[in-house]
Amino acid sequence: MRVEIWSDIACPWCYIGKARFEKGLAAFAHRDEVEVVHRSFELxxxxxxxxxxxxxxxxxxxxxxxxxxxxxxxxxxxxxxxxxxxxxxxxxxxxxxxxxxxxxxxxxxxxxxxxxxxxxxxxxxxxxxxxxxxxxxxxxxxxxxxxxxxxxxxxxxxxxxxxxxxxxxEREAAELGANAVPFFVFDRRYGVSGGQPAELFTEALERAWQDREPHPAGGEAPVRHADGAREVPQA
CATH class of the missing domain: 3.40.30.10 (Glutaredoxin)
Structure with a gap:
């Protein structure tokens, strides 16, 4: 399973979100089978x-x-x-x-x-x-x-x-609907925005793992929020 993370080095919530994601990943049973790919985004x-x-x-x-x-x-x-x-x-x-x-x-x-x-x-x-x-x-x-x-x-x-x-x-981020960072995409199926709690990242990993299946022929599954009701505002 692949997790892509769009972030900017000038973004404090990206700094915090990376640490929280890594804690969430550490609690995931299949963590050794997760490829993490960092991608660019400019604030x-x-x-x-x-x-x-x-x-x-x-x-x-x-x-x-x-x-x-x-x-x-x-x-x-x-x-x-x-x-x-x-x-x-x-x-x-x-x-x-x-x-x-x-x-x-x-x-x-x-x-x-x-x-x-x-x-x-x-x-x-x-x-x-x-x-x-x-x-x-x-x-x-x-x-x-x-x-x-x-x-x-x-x-x-x-x-x-x-x-x-x-x-x-950056073009890919725009196509996925990311207009702010950090933005985490799980197997091109689920997206999580912001420096969320570690537990939410673990839940997103588990859901993406359970829902793994071949992408439809000719394209990828649309990215959607893994658990919109659990998103936490950063203000």
Whole structure:
């Protein structure tokens, strides 16, 4: 069984949702028969590459809140992250376009190191004082993930490298009806949106496992919510 996860490294609920999904997967009896595939999604696809702003300012502008209200929003997210055992800094983080991060993640996938780089990038962005919007930091993370330094530099220097792969992921997300992340798709049959509780992910895995059957000839089954009544708002 395959689970595809659309996410963005700049999305705190993707960071939290990944941890919750992994806990849900650990509780699933057939976890060793599940292939997890991470896919690209940009929260700010129209932002200029290299143009970064403090997260608090971005939140205040996006939601029409005061800076103090934006800080309170960050504290709420931080509490959720810390409850999952994740590090989270509410001050001093930047926000910007993540296209280059996604391109490098596709390069890591081609080298069998995507999971390692993804975890390092999340931790750098949310828990450490390292900006994933700095190419030098991305190269450092790539090396830490076990990638070749010069290859990583070459990918970042060539704006076309893995660009099609990122756009293909984003196009596919749109076709599946995903307009926000994280978005989890189970065997192209069931979808779960948001950083839901671990128990919901286990239930979705169990349902998808029970409902496995050959897809209709000539196409895939439509994606639908695994349990719409159990979805939890993230506000």
């Amino acid at each position: 700010d696809p129209h932002g200029a590459r290299g143009d970064t702003r403090p997260v608090i300012e971005v939140l205040a502008k996006k939601y029409g809140r005061s800076l103090d209200e934006a800080r309170a929003m960050e504290e709420h997210v931080a509490a959720n992250a810390r409850a999952e055992g994740l590090g989270y800094r509410t001050e001093g983080r930047d926000h910007g376009n993540t296209f280059d991060v996604h391109r490098l993640l596709h390069h890591a996938a081609a080298r069998g190191r995507r999971s390692e780089l993804l975890d390092l990038a999340y931790r750098a962005n949310f828990a450490e004082e390292r900006s994933v919007f700095d190419p030098a930091v991305l190269v450092e993370l790539a090396v830490e993930a076990g990638l070749d330094e010069e290859e990583a530099r070459g990918v970042l220097a060539d704006g076309t490298a893995y660009a099609d792969e990122v756009r293909d992921d």
